[in-house]
Amino acid sequence: MGSVGAVFVLLSLALLSVLGVPPIGTQPEQVHISYPGFPGSMEITWTTFNETDESTVEYGLWGGRVFELTAKGNTTLFVDGGSEGRHMYIHRVTLTNLRPASAYVYHCGSEAGWSDVFAFTALNESCGWSPRFAIYGDMGNENPQSLARLQKETQVGMYDAILHVGDFAYDLHEDNGRIGDEFMRQIQSIAAYVPYMTCPGNHESAYNFSNYKNRFSMPGRTEGLWYSWNVGSAHIISISTEIYFFLDYGLDLIFKQYEWLKKDLEEANRPENRAERPWIITMGHRPMYCSNNDKDDCTQFQSYVCTALLSVCLLTGVDLELWAHEHTYERLWPVYGYKVFNGSMDQPYVNPRAPVHIITGSAGCREKHDPFVPNPRDWSAFRSTDYGYTRMQVYNTTHLYLEQVSDDQYGKVIDSIWVVKEKHGFSAWFSST
Numbered sequence: 001m002g003s004v005g006a007v008f009v010l011l012s013l014a015l016l017s018v019l020g021v022p023p024i025g026t027q028p029e030q031v032h033i034s035y036p037g038f039p040g041s042m043e044i045t046w047t048t049f050n051e052t053d054e055s056t057v058e059y060g061l062w063g064g065r066v067f068e069l070t071a072k073g074n075t076t077l078f079v080d081g082g083s084e085g086r087h088m089y090i091h092r093v094t095l096t097n098l099r100p101a102s103a104y105v106y107h108c109g110s111e112a113g114w115s116d117v118f119a120f121t122a123l124n125e126s127c128g129w130s131p132r133f134a135i136y137g138d139m140g141n142e143n144p145q146s147l148a149r150l151q152k153e154t155q156v157g158m159y160d161a162i163l164h165v166g167d168f169a170y171d172l173h174e175d176n177g178r179i180g181d182e183f184m185r186q187i188q189s190i191a192a193y194v195p196y197m198t199c200p201g202n203h204e205s206a207y208n209f210s211n212y213k214n215r216f217s218m219p220g221r222t223e224g225l226w227y228s229w230n231v232g233s234a235h236i237i238s239i240s241t242e243i244y245f246f247l248d249y250g251l252d253l254i255f256k257q258y259e260w261l262k263k264d265l266e267e268a269n270r271p272e273n274r275a276e277r278p279w280i281i282t283m284g285h286r287p288m289y290c291s292n293n294d295k296d297d298c299t300q301f302q303s304y305v306c307t308a309l310l311s312v313c314l315l316t317g318v319d320l321e322l323w324a325h326e327h328t329y330e331r332l333w334p335v336y337g338y339k340v341f342n343g344s345m346d347q348p349y350v351n352p353r354a355p356v357h358i359i360t361g362s363a364g365c366r367e368k369h370d371p372f373v374p375n376p377r378d379w380s381a382f383r384s385t386d387y388g389y390t391r392m393q394v395y396n397t398t399h400l401y402l403e404q405v406s407d408d409q410y411g412k413v414i415d416s417i418w419v420v421k422e423k424h425g426f427s428a429w430f431s432s433t
Helices: 004-019 147-155 178-191 208-216 252-268 272-276 304-315 425-429
Strands: 029-034 044-049 058-060 069-071 074-079 086-095 101-109 118-121 132-136 161-165 196-199 226-233 234-238 280-283 322-323 328-331 358-360 381-383 387-394 401-405 412-420
Touching: 004 358, 004 425, 029 178, 029 196, 058 086, 074 208, 086 101, 132 147, 132 358, 147 178, 161 322, 178 196, 178 208, 208 328, 252 272, 252 304, 252 328, 328 401, 328 412, 358 387, 381 412
Parallel strands: 132 161, 161 196, 234 280, 280 322, 322 358
Antiparallel strands: 029 044, 044 086, 058 069, 058 101, 074 086, 101 118, 132 387, 226 234, 328 358, 328 381, 387 401, 401 412
16 A cells, blocks of 8 residues: 555544544533523523533623633433433523623533633613514524524624524424434524523424423523513513413413413503513414414414413503414514504504514424415515514614514515504503594
8 A cells, every 4th residue: 555545544544533532421512591580690501411510600791800700500410202311411500690781701511521602791671771682483403594694693792682482493302302402502603692582382392392491491480381571671471372282281281371471461560560661572482363374273263372362462461472383474463353453544553552463483494484375364464485583672662673684685674663652551552442
């Protein structure tokens, strides 16, 4: 064998030996952050595949001494429900006493392995600031078309939080949870920098939503199925629409969520609370209404979700309802009970007399798009099959802005509205009807 051939063989063997080395099981990965629901806090969550002695976050103010602060948390063993029974360790550390609106740098792990260095901005606790959101559902590990644009926009500071309205990875549990691992690695470049707030979708149902419940860390003690949090002049409520469809996992969940939602909305409607945070926004995976042609729940007159939630959302003056599930974008006129209640003919979203609904499930997944019916009902205002996502900014107590970004059209804004409400609550829209 010639010298060149010998070198080639040696290099090939060296490469094979490197590729054959298994990953270090104590190395942190899938890092993401979320808002725990109380002032001055942020929760850091990550995964390792071997147990470590501790779960630690080292952090500090941007521009200050690097990692001058340390917080410790806990580890939970998660056993995936697939045939292999794969083990993974979910680490959670809650940072407290953060300086509002201040930037921090951090890394997480232990002496057995540390993550890359990331940064986040602690949430502004003022009711007077204007938080900015990216909103979408139904983003998969395969064909996540909007992901690259969202990664860049997040890292240049365009968003204060992400709202992922159900359906992750397609699916988190597939290949014994490996698809979930890949997806969580994909979104790390977003979710390690801004709070990644979620709700469950139908694609999370395997093993009683166990991958969703274990991988994400949301406020409250409901395993992320439903919760609420305050940001700026908005009170945001995340609910599970899936409890109405997967009854084998517990009929009692329907009653528990309803009682919790009723109590949460009553608290949010106390005069002093509604004065501070007048915008009440809900997010849930399956929409009440849609004009798609796939025989999903929202295509039926009196859908399950509509029947379950319509009255409680109306009577407590919910302003905006965010949905996904349909792999399209659709904006509705202000609607209640399949009837349009615009503010006026010329300005439908100025003092609307019913909640505004947005369906944003077109971030990109392997199931591609859902078709629309040719002739939508009167309550459908705008619809698109472009891949994309929604941006929202809660400007102040009276003005909220929404726009739809088309990734197919290189980031072009294809739809936008201002929702203007001089008065919030039930009496604001139905007292004159």
